[in-house]
Amino acid sequence: MKSPAIILGIESSCDETAAAVICEERGLLSNIVASQDEAHSPFGGVVPEIAARAHMSKIESIIDQAITEADVDYIDLSAIAATSGPGLIGGVITGLMAAKGLSVSLNIPLIAVNHLEGHALSPRLTEDCAFPYLLLLVSGGHSQLLSVQGLGDYTRLGSTIDDAAGEAFDKTAKVMSLGFPGGPNVERWAAKGDDRAIRLPRPLLDRDSCDFSFAGLKTAVARAFEASDQSDAAKADLAASFQRAVSDCLVDRTERAMKAFKQHRTGPYRFVVAGGVAANQTLRDSLNNTAQHHDFQTFFPPLEFCGDNAAMIALAGLERLSAGRIDTLDAPARPRWPLDGDSARTAPASGSGRKGPKS
Structure with missing residues (x-):
């Protein structure tokens, strides 16, 4: 593993297209979030098809912007972390496929992050x-x-x-x-x-x-x-x-x-x-x-890290990389992915189905 570790995080689980870079020694180097509020506002809620198309149109430029603002190069990266679920499947697939492509082209590990784990760890971005x-x-x-x-x-x-x-x-x-x-x-x-x-x-x-x-x-x-x-x-x-x-x-x-x-x-x-x-x-x-x-x-978490963002995904990726927890390229995109997997399977709180337990 390169030292100090530098992780690119990608988040696209709902209606925010986001990318961030975090460094093991220097902390958060960039955090870019592109909102889709204007696109969804006429409908009073998130429209999955609109969200998926917006992610596809923005994902490359948002990643490039995060790398540029962090003042690093792609070859400096130690791993790519991306939200692998839960979320709207079109958006999750977009971000995860971008991460897999970078993982292959740069020959660095892929880390498939549970979006909820990103939230769970988010206060650790700024506090001990x-x-x-x-x-x-x-x-x-x-x-x-x-x-x-x-x-x-x-x-x-x-x-x-x-x-x-x-x-x-x-x-x-x-x-x-x-x-x-x-x-x-x-x-x-x-x-x-x-x-x-x-x-x-x-x-x-x-x-x-x-x-x-x-x-x-x-x-x-x-x-x-x-x-x-x-x-x-x-x-x-x-x-x-x-x-x-x-x-x-x-x-x-x-x-x-x-x-x-x-x-x-x-x-x-x-x-x-x-x-x-x-x-x-x-x-x-x-x-x-x-x-x-x-x-x-x-x-x-500070207000900027309460909503969906890639900084928390990058942090989860950094902590998982440090613990030796990396993923293979067949990591799936998941519409449902409870944090407490065992409890969710044995006693789902809000139902289950072909896609697995909701919670």
Whole structure:
């Protein structure tokens, strides 16, 4: 292996085409993200076919830009890391095939990264966040609580049984015509509203588990909006009430997970919140207060690393390369790829099928 190791990371699992370069000694050298928000905005959500075509048109130039900004050459690279799943399969294939082509042409290792592992490790881009830690992963497609023992060692404590928190944010924004992407727009409207104005459900709060459910809350928001006068004031109050309901659910489930996490460990206790929803400041404040109450030190990725990005994929690749975990060129693109594979196979939280367990 070349020393110091330099890794190119590629991310294309949804609607961001991204590439980054990280160096073992110098840290992150570049992080390029090309958004597709404008293309998907008219539809109020991500259209897989549009996303796949955008990835194909941008992937080469984004990789070149990451290499140029990092001030390295392709021959300086030690390995190529790329998201291999889970995600929209057209995008995953695009990024993974680009990585395989570079791996062959440069004769360097390929590292197929689980997108969720990238999120799980993302605070380690900027902070000394040692294993083990409790992880709350909240994004557009996933809401999970996991015990992270080390690289590749994840145990599920709870997961969504239907919709993810990020999806609920996006659908709430779509119902109220707040614009795309939904999460940031709901947060902006919520800042102008009364979070106690509208009574909304908190699914599963009476259940002795760490699982989530947001489908009922999403439906309740739609019904509340239909029954309102749909004024700006009504939108702000509903956005604030919805955001508070999500916060209450996340806090309640997290408290249960913290108690379970502490049963088998001594301190210090660490708590990581990652994924796109982790960018929401109201949720950050609530979860940070909860963590302090239970004697956990909290780690959040910087905002630029909460959403999909290639820096976290490059970091996962660097850590996997250091551990000798590389992949062969037949590494598959996967629409589903739970972090806690064993738990997902034996007790899927939200269903399974020909493509494998969803979570």
